[in-house]
Amino acid sequence: MGKVKITETILRDAHQSLIATRMKTEDMLPIAEKLDRVGFHSLEVWGGATFDSCLRFLNEDPWERLRVLRKAFKNTKLQMLLRGQNLLGYKHYADDVVEEFVKKSIENGIDIIRIFDALNDPRNIKTSIEATKKYGGHAQAAISYTTSPVHNNDYYIKLAVEMEKMGADSICIKDMSGILMPYEAEKLVRGLKKKISVPIQIHSHFTSGIANQTYMKAIEAGADIIDTAMSPLGMGTSQPATESMIASLQGSPYYPDIDMNLLLEITDYFSKLRDKYMKEGLLNPKVLNVDVRTLKYQVPGGMLSNLVSQLSSQGALDKFEEVLKEVPRVREDLGYPPLVTPMSQMVGTTAVFNVILGERYKMIPNEAKNYVKGLYGKTTVPVKEEIKKKIIGDEEVFTGRPADLLQPELGKLREEISEYIEQDEDVLSYALFPQVAVDFFKYRQAEKYKIDTNLVDEESKTYPI
16 A cells, blocks of 8 residues: 555646647647656656647647657656557557557657557557567556446456566556446456556546546555546546545545645646637537436547537437437447447447438448458457348458458558658658648648748848858
């Protein structure tokens, strides 16, 4: 029993959850020095959707963001979220791309890599864990937490034991929907503590309003680290608020060594930033509400907003409740996958099609077909036979490790974008988001060769030497 450690998520998951990952690097840097002095176990600053968002919406190089943040944080470990063989994209990548991505992430400043697979298939996190260890990083294996008739504590403990054997330096219980109940968390952590020796971290979202209590029971059961977000971008679909969570541990043996006065100065900075986001329309007050439907339908906050936008674009927002009820049915049909990227998108889109077309499985997203074919990994329980027939007919289901079907691809990718390469990392940006990355490279070149008109001598139209 000791002091609990804190991973602060405001520079990654907090703004991914509340403002669609739109925080710019220039908004992070002014407060970096203070964040660095707080005494956090780690700062989550990269991975998840930040990579895509930097390139697609912010015209920023995600690698440059990482390097700049690494320079700014001299005392605190930097952490990222990685989707195993999916890396930060939405499909499986060849092993050579996975290894190179992990290597470059660590070279550019990441200390801890949290690695998960949407299906909890250990084969899909093996290459990432091995590469993280090889290049000197801390490999944290994450359990995608969900509930179903087949997901129970025995299942999770067995999975954690396997992850530790694979070389995981710590284990994270990743509760993306905010559905891990306080007393369940206590039982699960106690069970894990008996079977594994590496530290245990708890990650939850405040979506259902329960995560604070869950954290307290998990800490009392022996959890070593918790994920929180500074209050201006905490709660709602984000993590529990850092300041409140720390304050609630006062007078206990778990109270961490953290400078509360400094925290309040940081709160002040982010409060002003939040006001700016609200004015810009980036922060929808709806995402700050508690949504207890999560407990029934297990739909994470990000998935809720996706469903709303899909239905709005079809002019079918009146079908929202019907789609919410369809989500658990589709999930059951598909073998109870945890609702985390990319499974949440797959199940959600299938549910929308089923409701809007008035016939179940009449139209199937390609990704869902590939999932049923075994191309994403092993399902928790087999997909129902009649559903499998509807979706892929008599096609064979692949039972091996999906990445074994992929040929090495780094060399080919490098050739395809040779004209744009300015750093080794560009190949990885292109591997993950081909079109988006090329658009960014073109933007970067255009910016680079803009002539600064202040340098032109108007008289002679020459340039000073």
